[in-house]
Amino acid sequence: MSNAGKIARFGVIRWLKKYCDDRLIEGICGDLEELYEIESSQYGSGKAKRKLYWRALGFYRQSFKRKRERYPTRFEALLRNYVKMTFRNGKRNRTSTVINIMGLTFGLTACVFLGQYVYTEWQHDKHFDDHESIYRLSLEMEFGDDLTSMAVSPSGLGKKAKEQIKFVENYAILRRFSNFKFRKDNELIETAFIFSANPGWNEVLNFQWQEGNSATALVEPRSIVLTERFALRIFRSSKNLVGRSLTQENGDVYTVTGIIKTPPKTSHIHPEAFISLGNAQLVDQMDIWRYCAYVKVDKRTPLDQFESVLDAFSLALFKDKGGNGRGRIFIRPQALADIHFTSKLAFEMEPNDGNTSYLTGFCILIVVLLFMSVINYINLTTAQVGQRFKEIAVKRTFGAFSADLRLQFLVETAIYVFLSLVFSILLVAALQSSFESFANLDFPWHDMLNLQSVVFIAGSIIVFTLLLGLYPSLYLSNFRPIKSNSESLARFRSVMLFLQLGLSMVVISCTTVFFAQMNFMSNQSLGYQKDQVLFIGLNQEQQEKVYPLMDALKTLTSVEQVASSYHVPGNPPPINNFGYESKDGSKKIVCPQIYVDNGFLETLDISILAGNNFIEHRLDDGKKIGVMINESFMNKAGWTLDNAVGQQLKSGISWEDRVIGVVPDFHFTSLHHAIAPMVVRPIARGHNLLIKAKTNDYGELISDIENEWKGMFGNGNVDFKFLDQHFQAQYETDEKRAQLFAIFSFLIIFIALSGLFGMTTYAVQRRMKEMSIRKIHGASIKQILFLMTKAYGISGTIAAIVGGVLSYILMAHWLSDFAYSIDLNAFLIAMPAVVMILLVLVIAGAKSAKLAFVNPSETLRNE
């Protein structure tokens, strides 16, 4: 071949030479060359070349492929045989195949979802650069014997820390405004997530800037930086907005100086926009206690050293005593990523509902779920031994080593795992979006595309496969048909079954108690009537006309009572400190205070234990009407119903109030919080209206209210909420978690019971002849059913008892975390136990019924 031809240099021919069989390639290339020659003289070389490419592509078929001229190695042949045996056996034992694959699929799917949940929770605030070296400085203040922890601190704290502590590289101060309205044409756009920040805040809490300059964005007063989502809401676009202006409801005009990417949900703050400080001097002032201070410290700073430096800094800054009986102030650094989970202080900017014990619970669920499917697999595989021992014996006779057999069962397991993986990937793909909307998370899939997580996932799949396959493969490969050890195997299986049932028992009873507690929380008497109460948030215009509005509403037949208030039940009230005189000198109580008017108690059906309600006073002139206290306050102060009225309370420097009444304890916020002392203060012109309906006919009530609104404000857009629903919203995260728990617990039980079903199927097959002989000898149906289900009944009962005790201990511990909890009575544990034992008996019995009704002459015919 001196002349290799013109086409040999084309890529497609070079590849073809690699692909095609050596014996054919010369003829093929020769033909291609010949056709190319003809065509290039006909159409020119360009078109000929194109035609050649198409033609050459036609040769990429199986029949021209280069064959490996060798026999498969022993290993390949074995592997092929293993795969074949797996599918044959799988087909033969359809029940156990279905149960195994289903169990593994559900187990894996559930793990993917739970894993996502746990992972996303752990990601909180980790999107900030260098989050490990960012701390929020919270304060702990001494008031007498009380220690009050709070998230806010003086606005100047951040800057002082930067100037005086050498570790601190930068600081940020943030304050949330939860009631901002911007004008857009004729409507108002409301947002509860506006944060005011110092100009350098992005150096600590960095966001991704789309437009604008992060360093200068908040230098000028009345600057605003929007997130893309909020920009879309206001401008219907998120591009080229720098320089545009925004008008607040009260007429203030803000200039857009930057656009940032919408930050992920996984954060302890969910800003929609940042505005500059109302006053640039705030960063130096020490008397406005409304800002959260964040600092970024040098990466090498040890935490304990930082803490001790902060102690000294605090002592120098706040001295060891302050006004109002304040004692020392401790500055506690909170690691940024911990805030979501652990910080439940006073004056949090947003409630932190992260809960590490739930996360632990979910992790336990993952392990239990996997454990259940592992047990199922092991049990069902080893139960097949009776059927497979012929196969094993033949293989052994033909010289298979134990290692070969072990490998066979491992390969079999790997195939099952692979199939289940495929199914669960399909399931996850199908359910992902509904899961995300249910659990309110955006799973960052793009984060998963790195080597680390791929290795982790591949590694866990291998470990999982080994867990599943190791015992069956060891057991079956050593199986000696002559030396029967089925006795010990049966014992092993029943121990496994017992474990499964015990765990199911724990899961069932924990879920029951869990739900009982949830139910209790939402039905618990709060000390007032929240049903049939609507509340309406008022805007500025409406607040000015609140009294004519209330008078008009009171005349409606559908309305029983109307009140106005500053605080609405379900929203955490602010905290103040109140001083009083006692025989041991002056004391202080730090507690929440709410501002309400004289109709409030009646609207919510709260009685007065002693003294009087507020008098009706409609002028905002600072007239001293007095305050009411709740029972806890009274008890803590050491007063009684007889002498509480008339006591003097002192708060701040300016207020001096007389106690005019005592009200019973009631839960202003969720039952997560215990009843604490509280002060009820009078207000004129509240920001909210509370309306008590006379009947359950809300349709009439709402249309009446809307009519009033039209008459007074020209439109019927009333922003009302039902108080009970609003209150319930506090439990939403809890409820979501409870439902997730319930779903996955149900899965666990389902997997366990399907395993039981599979085991019974085998037992039935194995004992067919035995039971037939018993029948011939006169055993009744009842006796046969009893014989078949006895073992399961016993192990179910023992499992129920052990599991019950265990869950009692667990749940008692869990309930002790709640301020208000159900009594953990035996019934709550016993009922699930009975349900589980019944389920076990029904499943075992239903399968065994087949035996009881079998015709012995059919099963024994061959004998």
Added chain:
Amino acid sequence: MKGTQLGELEELVLLTVATLYDEAYGVAIMAEIESKANRKITISTVHAVLKRLEEKGFLDSRYDGATNARGGRRKHLFTVSTAGQKVLNHSRAIRNSLWEAIPDLAFNKGS
């Protein structure tokens, strides 16, 4: 192993190889089928059929006759084997017997 039945295309190719005696290689077969049967088939299909027929034992092949037009490569030449002759005869016989079995009426109905 593949069956010994002849497909329609296989039969066509086998017959073409027979007509081209000693000059039967890919391009020639393709051109012959195009001119005689007025049917366009790609060169890769021709090769695939040839390979299949050889595997079934109906064709023998050898390499010979390098030309410049082929870039100095030899032609992959095919001849019909004895088994090939047999199978062609067999299929012809079946056809003939079927043709003979057609009653006169069936095709002459209209006329």
